[in-house]
Amino acid sequence: MIADLLASPVVTAELFGDSVAVLYPEEAAAIEHAVDKRRREFTSVRVCARRALARLGRPPVPLVPGTDGAPDWPAGIVGSMTHCDGYRACAVAKSEAVAALGIDAEPHLPLPPGVEEAVTLPEEREHLARLAARFPGTAWDRLLFSAKESVYKTWYPLTGRPLGFEEASVEFEPDGTFTARILVEAPVDGFTGRWLTGGTHLLTAVVHPRPATG
Incomplete structure (x- = not known):
């Protein structure tokens, strides 16, 4: 699935389920007290990351969560991981070509009651209602939640500051693209x-290219 969203200079890897792997000591220490589900997610998504890094010609390295929960990528690499029930994925690129990227996977199901109101703006709820009337087979509320997760994962490495759900406004196009307007003062106006x-999952991805120099 993820390869259908992202192409060169980004490389990807995914798993539908779990994979067994030996963690580096630093990684194992990070989940020493985690429950089994968390351990399986943590391990399997790092299998994806090592496969993706190998496709860039990079050797495997420990990928330890930083203070924001995202892994510390090797020098010269930007990347993003995601996992949900039954799916794990990673996308990476060389930082000379891509400034930041974010991916997110979710089950293709409506959000639990009350969550949509917590993560959307009034204008977004009107937008989702119009989309749902035209394309009722898509869980648009969950897709918007996912898009904001991908936006956040792209935003944070660029700015080093949090971004609330109410600080970005997302609009979808039926052709498989979306735009996100940033509603606070920021070095970027938005993302595409x-x-x-x-059938079972939905995915979103944002790639913010490195500005051309000349």
């Missing part, structure tokens, strides 16, 4: 991304 849905 891509989305897709399948």
Whole structure:
């Protein structure tokens, strides 16, 4: 699925389920007290990350969560990981080409009651209602939640500051693209991304290219 959203200079890897792997000591220490589900997610998504890094010609290295929960990538690499029930994925690129990127996977199901109101703006809820009337087979509320997660994962490495759900406004196009306007003062005005849905999962991705120099 993820390869359908992202192409060169980004490389990807995914798993539908879990994979067994030996963690580096630093990684194992990070989940020493985690429950089994968390340990399986943590391990399997790092299998994806090592496969993706290998496709860039990079050796495997420890990928330890930083203070924001995202892994500390090797020098010269930007990346993003995601996992949900039944799916794990990673996307990486060389930082000379891509400034930041974010991916997110979710189950293709409506959000639990009350969550949509907590993560959307009034204008977004009106937008989702129009989309749902035209395309009722898509869980648009969950897709918007996912898009904001991808936006956040792209935003944070660029700015080093949090971004609330109410500080970005997302609008989807039926062609599989979306735009996100940043509603606070920021070094970037917004992001563009891509989305897709399948029978069991949905995915969103944002790639913010490195500005050209000349």
